Protein backbone atom coordinates (compact mmCIF):
# COMPACT_ATOMS: atom_id res chain seq x y z
CA UNK A 1 0.00 0.00 0.00
CA UNK A 2 1.10 3.54 -0.76
CA UNK A 3 -0.09 6.35 1.48
CA UNK A 4 0.23 10.02 0.57
CA UNK A 5 -0.51 12.82 3.03
CA UNK A 6 -0.92 16.46 1.99
CA UNK A 7 -0.61 18.99 4.82
CA UNK A 8 0.71 22.45 5.69
CA UNK A 9 2.43 20.89 8.72
CA UNK A 10 4.51 17.96 7.36
CA UNK A 11 6.40 17.57 10.65
CA UNK A 12 3.11 16.60 12.34
CA UNK A 13 3.36 13.33 10.41
CA UNK A 14 6.91 12.50 11.57
CA UNK A 15 5.58 9.88 14.03
CA UNK A 16 4.71 7.75 10.99
CA UNK A 17 8.47 7.18 10.61
CA UNK A 18 8.81 5.82 14.13
CA UNK A 19 8.49 2.35 15.72
CA UNK A 20 6.21 -0.25 14.12
CA UNK A 21 5.14 1.90 11.18
CA UNK A 22 8.70 3.10 10.56
CA UNK A 23 9.91 -0.47 10.49
CA UNK A 24 7.09 -1.47 8.12
CA UNK A 25 8.18 1.29 5.73
CA UNK A 26 11.85 0.20 5.98
CA UNK A 27 10.76 -3.39 5.23
CA UNK A 28 8.84 -2.24 2.16
CA UNK A 29 5.46 -3.35 3.56
CA UNK A 30 4.16 0.17 3.20
CA UNK A 31 5.09 3.38 1.37
CA UNK A 32 4.38 6.74 3.01
CA UNK A 33 4.94 10.12 1.34
CA UNK A 34 4.17 13.43 3.06
CA UNK A 35 3.72 16.55 0.91
CA UNK A 36 3.76 20.20 1.99
CA UNK A 37 0.64 21.82 0.50
CA UNK A 38 2.52 25.14 0.21
CA UNK A 39 4.54 23.55 -2.62
CA UNK A 40 1.55 24.29 -4.83
CA UNK A 41 1.22 27.97 -3.95
CA UNK A 42 2.51 30.63 -6.33
CA UNK A 43 2.45 33.78 -4.25
CA UNK A 44 5.16 35.20 -2.06
CA UNK A 45 3.07 34.61 1.05
CA UNK A 46 2.28 31.01 0.05
CA UNK A 47 -1.35 31.69 0.95
CA UNK A 48 -3.48 28.57 1.45
CA UNK A 49 -6.58 30.12 3.01
CA UNK A 50 -9.08 32.91 2.48
CA UNK A 51 -12.22 34.36 4.07
CA UNK A 52 -15.40 32.25 3.84
CA UNK A 53 -18.14 33.29 1.40
CA UNK A 54 -21.28 34.12 3.36
CA UNK A 55 -19.26 35.20 6.40
CA UNK A 56 -18.71 33.15 9.55
CA UNK A 57 -15.76 32.39 11.79
CA UNK A 58 -12.29 31.53 10.61
CA UNK A 59 -10.86 30.93 7.16
CA UNK A 60 -11.36 28.32 4.43
CA UNK A 61 -8.60 26.55 2.49
CA UNK A 62 -8.36 27.73 -1.10
CA UNK A 63 -9.47 25.33 -3.88
CA UNK A 64 -6.77 26.33 -6.38
CA UNK A 65 -3.92 25.18 -4.15
CA UNK A 66 -5.60 21.92 -3.19
CA UNK A 67 -6.63 21.30 -6.78
CA UNK A 68 -3.07 21.55 -8.07
CA UNK A 69 -1.77 19.43 -5.21
CA UNK A 70 -4.26 16.63 -5.76
CA UNK A 71 -3.82 16.78 -9.55
CA UNK A 72 -0.18 15.87 -8.92
CA UNK A 73 -0.51 13.53 -5.93
CA UNK A 74 -3.70 11.80 -7.03
CA UNK A 75 -3.84 11.84 -10.82
CA UNK A 76 -7.07 10.44 -12.20
CA UNK A 77 -6.25 7.28 -14.06
CA UNK A 78 -6.33 3.51 -13.99
CA UNK A 79 -4.76 3.01 -10.57
CA UNK A 80 -7.62 3.22 -8.06
CA UNK A 81 -7.06 5.46 -5.10
CA UNK A 82 -9.17 6.72 -2.26
CA UNK A 83 -9.07 10.32 -1.09
CA UNK A 84 -9.67 10.58 2.64
CA UNK A 85 -10.60 13.94 4.12
CA UNK A 86 -10.77 14.12 7.92
CA UNK A 87 -13.46 16.52 9.10
CA UNK A 88 -15.58 17.05 12.23
CA UNK A 89 -18.55 16.63 9.89
CA UNK A 90 -17.38 13.22 8.63
CA UNK A 91 -18.83 9.74 8.89
CA UNK A 92 -17.40 7.85 11.89
CA UNK A 93 -14.04 6.18 11.27
CA UNK A 94 -14.30 2.70 12.80
CA UNK A 95 -12.41 -0.59 12.78
CA UNK A 96 -14.71 -1.59 9.93
CA UNK A 97 -13.46 1.42 7.96
CA UNK A 98 -9.86 0.50 8.74
CA UNK A 99 -10.39 -3.07 7.56
CA UNK A 100 -11.97 -1.88 4.30
CA UNK A 101 -9.17 0.59 3.60
CA UNK A 102 -6.51 -2.02 4.35
CA UNK A 103 -7.44 -3.62 1.00
CA UNK A 104 -6.76 -0.42 -0.96
CA UNK A 105 -3.65 -0.01 -3.12
CA UNK A 106 -3.48 3.72 -2.44
CA UNK A 107 -4.80 6.08 0.17
CA UNK A 108 -4.37 9.87 -0.12
CA UNK A 109 -5.11 11.91 3.00
CA UNK A 110 -5.94 15.63 2.69
CA UNK A 111 -5.27 17.37 5.99
CA UNK A 112 -7.38 20.48 6.35
CA UNK A 113 -6.77 23.33 8.75
CA UNK A 114 -8.70 26.52 9.62
CA UNK A 115 -12.42 25.76 9.04
CA UNK A 116 -11.69 23.14 6.44
CA UNK A 117 -11.24 22.81 2.67
CA UNK A 118 -13.39 24.51 -0.01
CA UNK A 119 -16.14 21.99 -0.87
CA UNK A 120 -15.39 22.22 -4.59
CA UNK A 121 -12.10 20.35 -4.06
CA UNK A 122 -14.06 17.26 -3.02
CA UNK A 123 -16.68 17.78 -5.75
CA UNK A 124 -13.93 18.05 -8.37
CA UNK A 125 -12.21 14.86 -7.10
CA UNK A 126 -15.49 12.93 -7.23
CA UNK A 127 -16.16 14.32 -10.71
CA UNK A 128 -12.76 12.91 -11.73
CA UNK A 129 -13.92 9.47 -10.61
CA UNK A 130 -12.02 9.45 -7.32
CA UNK A 131 -13.59 7.82 -4.26
CA UNK A 132 -13.75 10.50 -1.56
CA UNK A 133 -14.42 9.65 2.11
CA UNK A 134 -15.10 12.42 4.59
CA UNK A 135 -14.50 10.85 8.02
CA UNK A 136 -14.29 11.83 11.67
CA UNK A 137 -12.29 10.01 14.33
CA UNK A 138 -14.63 11.05 17.14
CA UNK A 139 -17.12 13.48 18.61
CA UNK A 140 -14.69 16.15 19.75
CA UNK A 141 -13.14 19.08 17.87
CA UNK A 142 -9.51 19.16 16.77
CA UNK A 143 -7.59 22.02 15.15
CA UNK A 144 -6.75 20.19 11.93
CA UNK A 145 -6.73 16.85 10.17
CA UNK A 146 -3.13 15.75 10.90
CA UNK A 147 -3.78 14.02 14.23
CA UNK A 148 -6.75 12.23 12.70
CA UNK A 149 -4.51 11.01 9.87
CA UNK A 150 -1.98 9.63 12.38
CA UNK A 151 -4.82 7.69 14.03
CA UNK A 152 -6.25 6.36 10.78
CA UNK A 153 -2.91 5.44 9.19
CA UNK A 154 -1.90 3.48 12.29
CA UNK A 155 -5.29 1.70 12.46
CA UNK A 156 -5.03 0.70 8.78
CA UNK A 157 -1.31 -0.08 8.61
CA UNK A 158 -1.39 -2.52 11.55
CA UNK A 159 -3.85 -4.63 9.54
CA UNK A 160 -1.47 -5.02 6.60
CA UNK A 161 0.21 -8.44 6.28
CA UNK A 162 3.55 -8.59 8.05
CA UNK A 163 3.23 -5.30 9.91
CA UNK A 164 2.26 -6.76 13.28
CA UNK A 165 4.71 -9.30 14.68
CA UNK A 166 1.85 -11.53 15.74
CA UNK A 167 -0.96 -11.66 13.13
CA UNK A 168 -3.30 -13.04 15.80
CA UNK A 169 -3.23 -9.63 17.49
CA UNK A 170 -5.16 -7.99 14.67
CA UNK A 171 -7.49 -10.96 14.35
CA UNK A 172 -8.27 -10.78 18.07
CA UNK A 173 -8.64 -7.02 18.20
CA UNK A 174 -11.12 -5.28 20.32
CA UNK A 175 -14.27 -5.14 18.28
CA UNK A 176 -13.18 -8.14 16.20
CA UNK A 177 -15.89 -10.15 18.02
CA UNK A 178 -17.92 -7.03 18.69
CA UNK A 179 -16.79 -6.78 22.32
CA UNK A 180 -14.16 -4.79 24.21
CA UNK A 181 -11.24 -6.89 25.32
CA UNK A 182 -10.99 -7.78 28.99
CA UNK A 183 -8.10 -7.19 31.44
CA UNK A 184 -4.55 -8.44 30.80
CA UNK A 185 -1.87 -9.58 33.22
CA UNK A 186 1.79 -10.53 33.17
CA UNK A 187 4.49 -11.40 35.72
CA UNK A 188 4.87 -11.14 38.67
CA UNK A 189 2.07 -13.32 40.02
CA UNK A 190 1.57 -10.83 42.87
CA UNK A 191 2.37 -7.13 42.65
CA UNK A 192 1.68 -4.67 45.50
CA UNK A 193 -0.43 -7.44 47.11
CA UNK A 194 -2.54 -7.73 43.93
CA UNK A 195 -2.62 -11.28 42.55
CA UNK A 196 -3.17 -12.47 38.99
CA UNK A 197 -6.58 -14.26 38.79
CA UNK A 198 -6.04 -17.97 39.57
CA UNK A 199 -7.81 -19.15 36.42
CA UNK A 200 -5.14 -17.50 34.24
CA UNK A 201 -2.39 -19.47 35.99
CA UNK A 202 -4.28 -22.77 35.97
CA UNK A 203 -3.61 -23.92 32.40
CA UNK A 204 -7.27 -24.91 31.77
CA UNK A 205 -7.68 -23.30 28.35
CA UNK A 206 -11.46 -23.70 28.23
CA UNK A 207 -11.82 -22.09 31.64
CA UNK A 208 -9.43 -19.28 30.61
CA UNK A 209 -11.41 -18.63 27.42
CA UNK A 210 -14.66 -18.56 29.38
CA UNK A 211 -13.17 -16.21 32.02
CA UNK A 212 -11.85 -13.83 29.34
CA UNK A 213 -15.19 -13.78 27.53
CA UNK A 214 -17.03 -13.08 30.79
CA UNK A 215 -14.72 -10.15 31.60
CA UNK A 216 -15.12 -8.82 28.02
CA UNK A 217 -18.92 -9.04 28.28
CA UNK A 218 -18.91 -7.31 31.68
CA UNK A 219 -16.62 -4.54 30.43
CA UNK A 220 -18.59 -4.05 27.23
CA UNK A 221 -21.89 -3.91 29.10
CA UNK A 222 -20.43 -1.37 31.52
CA UNK A 223 -18.54 0.87 29.07
CA UNK A 224 -20.08 0.34 25.62
CA UNK A 225 -23.64 -1.07 25.89
CA UNK A 226 -24.16 0.21 22.35
CA UNK A 227 -21.79 -2.49 21.09
CA UNK A 228 -23.89 -5.19 22.77
CA UNK A 229 -27.03 -3.78 21.19
CA UNK A 230 -25.31 -3.90 17.78
CA UNK A 231 -24.40 -7.59 18.03
CA UNK A 232 -26.25 -9.99 15.73
CA UNK A 233 -28.97 -11.95 17.60
CA UNK A 234 -26.97 -15.20 17.62
CA UNK A 235 -23.74 -13.60 18.83
CA UNK A 236 -24.38 -14.35 22.51
CA UNK A 237 -24.99 -17.88 23.73
CA UNK A 238 -26.77 -18.85 26.98
CA UNK A 239 -23.52 -18.70 28.96
CA UNK A 240 -22.87 -15.20 27.62
CA UNK A 241 -26.34 -14.03 28.53
CA UNK A 242 -25.86 -15.34 32.08
CA UNK A 243 -22.93 -12.98 32.66
Ligand SMILES: N#Cc1c(-c2ccc3ccn(Cc4ccc(CN5CCCC5)cc4)c3c2)n[nH]c1N
Nearest residue numbers: 086087112113136137138140141142143144145148
Ligand atom coordinates in the same frame (compact mmCIF):
# COMPACT_ATOMS: atom_id res chain seq x y z
N1 LIG B 1 -11.29 13.71 11.79
C1 LIG B 1 -11.51 14.63 12.46
C2 LIG B 1 -11.82 15.67 13.39
C3 LIG B 1 -11.58 17.05 13.37
C4 LIG B 1 -10.98 17.90 12.31
C5 LIG B 1 -10.52 17.33 11.10
C6 LIG B 1 -10.04 18.14 10.09
C7 LIG B 1 -9.99 19.51 10.28
C8 LIG B 1 -9.61 20.60 9.46
C9 LIG B 1 -9.81 21.77 10.18
N2 LIG B 1 -10.30 21.42 11.41
C10 LIG B 1 -10.63 22.38 12.47
C11 LIG B 1 -12.11 22.59 12.53
C12 LIG B 1 -12.70 22.70 13.76
C13 LIG B 1 -14.09 22.92 13.84
C14 LIG B 1 -14.84 23.05 12.70
C15 LIG B 1 -16.33 23.32 12.78
N3 LIG B 1 -16.58 24.75 12.65
C16 LIG B 1 -16.27 25.45 13.90
C17 LIG B 1 -17.18 26.63 13.96
C18 LIG B 1 -18.26 26.41 12.95
C19 LIG B 1 -18.01 25.01 12.39
C20 LIG B 1 -14.25 22.95 11.46
C21 LIG B 1 -12.86 22.70 11.38
C22 LIG B 1 -10.42 20.07 11.50
C23 LIG B 1 -10.90 19.27 12.52
N4 LIG B 1 -12.04 17.56 14.51
N5 LIG B 1 -12.58 16.57 15.25
C24 LIG B 1 -12.47 15.40 14.59
N6 LIG B 1 -12.92 14.18 15.06
